[in-house]
Amino acid sequence: MQILGIYGGQDASGLTATVVKEILGAVQAPATTAFLDLNDFDLHPESPQRPNPDLDQLAAKLQAADIWVFGAPTYYTTIPGQLKQFFDVMRHRWTRMTKNGDSLPNGTFQDKHYVSVTSCFAPTWDNLFTGQTDLTLRAIDGAMTLAGVHKITELVCPNTWRQRIPTVKKLARARVIGRQLSHYQRKDDETLKRYGLLFCMIAVMALATMGIQQLWPALTNGFWLRYVSFVVIFFVLLAIILHVMTFMRHKRA
Structure with missing residues (x-):
């Protein structure tokens, strides 16, 4: 197994890159590691009239690795330009377009895995409630979803203003x-898992809805009243759960 660190930011010796290197340094044999600084590559778009050998080199390194560890500091609440340019110029290598203009994985890198690492100046509690690192993580997730690559986990380092090195806690988490x-076990398809989670969520929501109806017997007087009250309660519970899941989707502390 090979694990590839990919840094897309301004300073490959900075805090975010240090966390990525700490992750790679904790990898145990027989797995191997490598680190890429995207600043070392020419990331211009390619065409038949203007080939780009650097993209061929990057594609070969991506193909050889089983797991990609992205390091991307959060700049202005979003993804750094270096990583965004990398995603843009690599897009045609890991996606295909349908006749309706939809992007789908083309199979080249499908079923590989990735980890996201980001950092921000915002204090921990500020980032917790405002989610300043969310856009960076979503940008990585969006590009990897198009490529058919599966997410393993993410690591967020807030409150980095004037920090020279990551905190002891974050370095320990990186080593973990x-x-x-x-020893990560490859997961080629999480469809069954998603359907299982969906089934469990619906089952719990239906039970909660029926329980709420029992608290107010008047809501069950007649078929249509029972039906309407069930739909309304179920919808409210669904909206609450989706809101909570959206809020808690990314690690922020």
Whole structure:
């Protein structure tokens, strides 16, 4: 197994890159690691009239790795330009377009896995409630979804203003991730898992809805009243759950 660190930011010796390197440094044999600084590559778009050998080199390194660890500091609440340009110029290599203009994985990198690492100046509680790192993580997730690559986990380092090195807690967490990646079991398809989670969520919501109806017997007087009250209660519970899941989707502390 090979684990590839990919840094897309301005300073490959900075805090976010240090966390990525800490993850790679904790990887245990026989797994191997490598680190890429996207600043070392020419990321211009390619065409038949203007080939780009650097993209061929990057594609070969991506193909050889089983797990990608992205390091991307959060700049202005979003993804750094270096990583965004990398996603843009690599898009045609890992996606295909349907006749309706939809992007789908083309199979080249499908079923590989990735980890996201980001950081921000915002204090921990500020990032917790405002989600300043969310756009960075969503940008990585969106590009990887198009490529058919599966997410393992993410690591967020808030409150980095004037920090020279990551905190002891974040470095320890990075080492834990690195050790876990050493023995990570590849998951080629999570469709069954998603359907299982969906079934469990619906089952719990239906039970909760029926329980609420029992608290107010008047809501069950007649078929249509029972039906309407069930739909309304179920919808409210669904909206609450989706809101909570959206809020808690990314690690922020």
